[in-house]
Structure formats: C-alpha cells, structure tokens
Amino acid sequence: MKLYNFKCPNCGATLTTDVKNHHARCEYCGNEFHISDETETSAGLDNQEDGKKTPTVLPERTSEEVSTAGGSVRQKKSGSRDFLIVALFLIIGLAVNFFFDKEPPRDIVPKTDLHRFFTELHPDMTPQNVEALAQKHKLHFFRIDKAINSDTANINYYKIAKTMDITLGKQDVNAETVEIEFDIAKNNAFRLAVYSDPEHIVSHALLFKYGTYYSLSAEETQAKDKAGYYYYNNSLRSTSGEQKTYPPYLKCADAVEALKMIYTYKK
Known part of the structure; x- marks a missing residue:
C-alpha cells in the first residue's frame, strides 16, 4: 500500500x-x-x-461549493421568473384599467321614454308623425282642436304622457308630459313642443318653430331666426328694479342640452 x-x-x-x-x-x-x-x-x-x-x-469542489453554485443558478432562474410574473401582472392590470376601470359617462338624459320621444321631435313633423312616434315609445296621447286668441279652433293640440289617465288629468296630474301644437290654419304646420317635469315646475324644454310661448314669439317668416331648442325658466326673469334684464329663454344646441338644463341649471 x-x-x-x-x-x-x-x-x-x-x-x-x-x-x-x-x-x-x-x-x-x-x-x-x-x-x-x-x-x-x-x-x-x-x-x-x-x-x-x-x-x-x-x-x-466540495458539496458546499456545488450547493452554492447550484443555488446561484436557481436564484437567477427564480429572479427571471419573478420578473416575468410581475411584468405579466402589470400588463394585465393596465389592460383591465384601460378597458374596464374607466368611469362611465353620466347618462343624465334621455333616461325615460318621454325624454327619448322629445329628443326625436323635429320642426317638420306632422300629427301623423307624432302619433307614430308616441306608439314607438309606448306612450299615450290625447288630441283636441282648440282656440288660441280666436273664437274658432286654430290649434291642433297634443298631450303625450306615460298613461292615458295622465293625459286626461285623471291620475297624477303633475307627471311629466310633452305638449305639441300644430297650426290648423297652415295645414297643420308644426309650431312648438314643450317638455314639462313637475319636479322642476318653473322650467321647461322647448322645441320652437314659430308662434307664441309666453314671451317667446315669432311669425312664420321669422322661423329661421327663432327656430330651435330652448330652455325656459321663469325664475330667470329680472325682478323689479334690476338694471339688467334676463330673458327666461336660453338657446340650446339640441334637445338633450335643453333637457339637461332642467336638471343642472343654476342661475
């Protein structure tokens, strides 16, 4: 040996x-x-x-050295894996935030069938168009011929609401309604339509072509200058002694803006 x-x-x-x-x-x-x-x-x-x-x-190499070397390799692999996992979660989070975490737009109007009905009105409508539109939105209407500043009937008048009892004034008289006028003397030409909500009784949304609604007045020849959507608020009138005068009408871009003004307007 x-x-x-x-x-x-x-x-x-x-x-x-x-x-x-x-x-x-x-x-x-x-x-x-x-x-x-x-x-x-x-x-x-x-x-x-x-x-x-x-x-x-x-x-x-001792077992300790081998273990240390192997641990270093495993540590590098583990670090790479952790980095990939973090990156994946970050990408998923950004995607979720982009597609689902956005605050949805506030849908103030139209929120009811009557709102939708009002937004689809236009100055070239006929009585037949109004009746068809009311049926489309499952609304009820009441129609009469009445006189305005005349001894004879000169207005074809519609009142549209969610139930027939409301249009006839038998139930919930203060419920929201849309009132529409056609000029009988001018072959039932559209004059105006007014949306009213009893919770905001001093204000209305108005689609105006010509005629008279309180202090807003225009002949048929002035329709191009006056026609359009308005927000009406009686509280906008100037009180006695005020230097400035505030007309109770504000011109709006469309029906939706006029309806929004009812719920958000502050003097």
Whole structure:
C-alpha cells in the first residue's frame, strides 16, 4: 500500500494517507482531492514507500461549493421568473384599467321614454308623425282642436304622457308630459313642443318653430331666426328694479342640452 505525505490545498494541514482510485480525503476539513499521475506536486514531498515524488493534488469542489453554485443558478432562474410574473401582472392590470376601470359617462338624459320621444321631435313633423312616434315609445296621447286668441279652433293640440289617465288629468296630474301644437290654419304646420317635469315646475324644454310661448314669439317668416331648442325658466326673469334684464329663454344646441338644463341649471 502506498502512503503519501502532502499538504491539503484547502486548509494547509499535512496529511499522510493512502490514495485509492486517485482520490484522497483531508481528515481535518473533509475536503476531497483528485491525485494526478501526470504531474508531481510542487511541494516535492516524498512517497514514503518508494521515494517517488507525490503526484499533484487537484482539489475537487466540495458539496458546499456545488450547493452554492447550484443555488446561484436557481436564484437567477427564480429572479427571471419573478420578473416575468410581475411584468405579466402589470400588463394585465393596465389592460383591465384601460378597458374596464374607466368611469362611465353620466347618462343624465334621455333616461325615460318621454325624454327619448322629445329628443326625436323635429320642426317638420306632422300629427301623423307624432302619433307614430308616441306608439314607438309606448306612450299615450290625447288630441283636441282648440282656440288660441280666436273664437274658432286654430290649434291642433297634443298631450303625450306615460298613461292615458295622465293625459286626461285623471291620475297624477303633475307627471311629466310633452305638449305639441300644430297650426290648423297652415295645414297643420308644426309650431312648438314643450317638455314639462313637475319636479322642476318653473322650467321647461322647448322645441320652437314659430308662434307664441309666453314671451317667446315669432311669425312664420321669422322661423329661421327663432327656430330651435330652448330652455325656459321663469325664475330667470329680472325682478323689479334690476338694471339688467334676463330673458327666461336660453338657446340650446339640441334637445338633450335643453333637457339637461332642467336638471343642472343654476342661475
């Protein structure tokens, strides 16, 4: 059996041990070494049996070093995985925020069938158009011929509401309604339509072509200048002694704006 004297390259201890299969183990630090037959150790320690130089001792990686190296690789893989997971959640969050987390627009009007009915009116409508539109929105209407500033009937008048009892004044008289006037003398030409809500009794939304509605007045020849949607509010009138006068009518871009003014207007 061959015995070798050499120093442990890991802890520096002097060892005397035999070599099996070109491997040796330090009894102090437990490090294992590979013994090379091709080169001799630079320390020049003798083989105790035959006086030969000890072969070069090449340290092997300890289990701790192997574990550390493996842990470093796993740590890098784990770090990459965590980064990808965070990036994925960030992308998903941005997508959800873009598509679903937006505050929806406030749908102030139209919110009822009567609102929708009013927004679809236009100055070229006929009585037949009005009746068809009321049926489309499942509304009820009452029609009469009445006189305005005349001894004879000169207005074809419609009152539209959610129930027939409301139009006839038998139930919930203060419910919202739309009143429409056609000029009998001018082959039932459209004059005006007024939306009223009892919760805002001093204000109305108005689609005006010509005729007279309180202080708003225009002949048929002036229709181009006066026609359009209006917001009417009786509280806008100037009180006695005020220097400025405030007409109770505000011109609006469309029916929706006129309806919104009823619910949001502040003097």
